[in-house]
Amino acid sequence: AGINQHYINDAVRKLKSVSGLTVIGVTGSYGKTSVKFYLQTLLQEKYNVLVTPESFNTPMGVVRTIRGSLKPTTEIFVCEMGARHVGDIKEICDMVHPEHGVITSIGPQHLETFFNMENIQKTKFELADALPEGGMLFLNGDNDYIQQQAASPAYDQTPEKIFYYSETEGTGYCAKDVKVSQLGTEFTVVTPDGESERFQMRLIGAHNVINVVGAIAVAHRMGMTLQELRIPVRRIEPVPHRMQMREHGLVTIIDDAYNSNPVGSRAAVETLAMFDGIRILITPGMVELGDKEAEYNHKFGNYAADCCDYILLVGRRHTEPIREGVLEKGFPEEKCLVFDKLEEAVSYAYAIKGQGHKYILLENDLTDNY
DSSP states (O other): OHHHHHHHHHHHHHHHHSTTOEEEEEEOSSSHHHHHHHHHHHHTTTSOEEEOOTTOOSHHHHHHHHHHHOOTTOOEEEEEOOOSSTTHHHHHHHHHOOSEEEEOOOOSOSHHHHOSHHHHHHHHTHHHHHOOTTOOEEEETTOHHHHHHHTSGGGOOOTTTEEEEESSSOSSEEEEEEEEETTEEEEEEEOTTSOEEEEEESOOSTHHHHHHHHHHHHHHHTTOOHHHHHHHHHHOOOOTTSSEEEEETTEEEEEETTOOSHHHHHHHHHHHTTSSSEEEEEEOOOOOOGGGHHHHHHHHHHHHHHHOSEEEEEOTTTTHHHHHHHHHTTOOGGGEEEESSHHHHHHHHHHOOOSSOEEEEEEOOOOTTO
16 A cells, blocks of 8 residues: 555656646446547647556556656646446546546446446546536436436536536437438437537447536637547547458457446447358357346347347356347347357357348456356
């Protein structure tokens, strides 16, 4: 603990030494890593930007980023903040003192350590609590848990401080006329002032739109025009292992190995359903959902049955609720198979015969103890 505190103190000192630095905190049950990287792509068109790499979203991961990569010329530091316990976000905020914050989502993740949704809501809003007067808070307006928490008496803030972003009608930044294809996604963003611009991006799936709109909202409020943002939005790349597509001849791998939540997994299989070919899902299911785990995995099986031609499950005990949900929808039993190892499932997927291109979705990646 003493050694860690030494490094934390050094990081705090280094942050204070960079004059004019703006810190933007990003947290959420899911979507935070994506929004962080989207923000980097957009903001670096105008500013010198540092972001926490990969999933460096713990206190010591943030410390390592600051001590190793923060420069005197850095203008914006986008800091991803992860949490498994109440107080985790506050700990990072007390260190980096964010001026602005983004809460991308609140949902049932890490319930084994949070125990209930109320604790998750309070923890994510520790970022809101940490913002100074005049700081901006950006909230996913389509998320019921966020709306519920923001409406509580504890967050009686002026409208000027809070900016919502959504895929529905609202008072904030809204995406409209969303068009999705195998080649990418396009949509129109309307600002709270009524300004609008059409955007195109290479990311697949309508579920990506909400996160990109959030990044656009932040960049716009940081001084970039919608017109200036058109080209960087087109440059946005998939975050590694989050709906990242890789071509292998007549097989396309859709790598979503880092996804492990009910909303993201449903969005992934619904995106798979858009493709014209043999659609194969390989998954070990979702974890860290507490006593709701079997229920969520059963529902995942229901969704997957409507979207896939083959469903290959990895791990016999853990995937039983998914299999039950799949077969409950009348899915052919001979096309829902269970394997002990990921490698066996992938080999089987490659060997499946049929006409047309094969699309293999790798949904979630669990350690061997599952």
